[in-house]
Amino acid sequence: MRLPTYALALVAALALTGAPEPGPRVSVDRAEAKPGEQVLVRLTGWPGGTVLIELCGADTPARCAVDSSAQIHLPASGGGGAPxxxxxxxxxCPCQVRVTTLDTRLSATAPLAVTGALPPAGDTARQAAxxxxxxxxxxLERADSWTAYFGAPARRTLVLRLRNEQSAPATVAWSFSVGRGPDPTGFVTPPEPDEFAVGEEREIRVPVTLPALAVGDYQIHGEIVTAxxxxxxxxxxxxxxxxxAGILGLVTIALAAVALRRGRGPHPHVS
Structure with a gap:
C-alpha cells in the first residue's frame, strides 16, 4: 500500500515545483537538401525578440553563409518559423542550421546535410572583424504625408553613416525598435544582415513608422551587432x-454652440 502513497507524493511535488522549462530549440523540416532549395526552420522555447537564422559549418569557429541568412521577430510565446x-x-560542410539572439546570449543548432557540399581544398578560415x-x-528624416496630421501613421527614416575601421570584413546584423520612453518595444523591420569590406563607408536608411494617432515624443533605438x-x-x-486637433476643436465649438442655443430655449410670448 505504500507504493501508491509515494507515487501521489511524487505527483504532488512535481505539481508544486513544475517541470523545468525547455531551452530554445531548433528543428528543420528535413534532414538533407540541395543548394538553392529552401528548408523550413521551426523555433520553440525562445524569448520574444529578433533572432538570426544561418546555415553554418560545424567546425569552430563556424563560418556561415551570410548571404542566405534570415532574420525574424518572435512573439512573446517564443515560437515561430521561417524558410x-x-x-x-x-x-x-558538415553543416548545421544555427539560430542566435542578436546579443548572442542564446544559441541553438540543428544538423542539415547539404548534397554535394565538400570542404574546398586548402580552404582556410578568413579573418573577421x-x-x-x-x-x-x-x-532622422521626416517623411509624413498630409494624412499623418489627421491621425494616420507618421513616417520617419533613420539615416546612419557607418565605416568599417578594422582590418577585416565586418558582418553586421541589426535590431531596431520605436516607442515612448527610454525602452521602446515597437518593432521596426531591420535591414538584411550585411557585410562591410575593410575601410568601407556606407549610408544605411531604416524606415520607421509611428503608430496611428501618435502624439508627443518618441524614441528610436537601434543595435548594430558584429561577432x-x-x-x-x-x-x-x-x-x-x-x-x-483642429477638427476636434471645431467639433467641440459646434457642440458648445448647440448646447448654448438649447439652454436659452424659445423666447416667451407676451400678449
Missing part, C-alpha cells in the same frame, strides 16, 4: 497631428 535558403557555407562598424553620423559586440544608436522625434 531558409540553402547555400554552402565558405568552409564547406570583432566589433561593429563605427557610426560616423546619424539623423557578439553591440553598438547602440538612439534618436528622438515628435509628432503633433495638428489637423486632427
Amino acid at each position: 531558409l535558403a540553402v547555400a554552402v557555407p565558405p568552409g564547406g 570583432t566589433r561593429p562598424p563605427t557610426v560616423i553620423a546619424a539623423h 557578439g559586440a553591440t553598438s547602440r544608436v538612439t534618436a528622438s522625434t515628435d509628432h503633433q497631428p495638428w489637423g486632427l
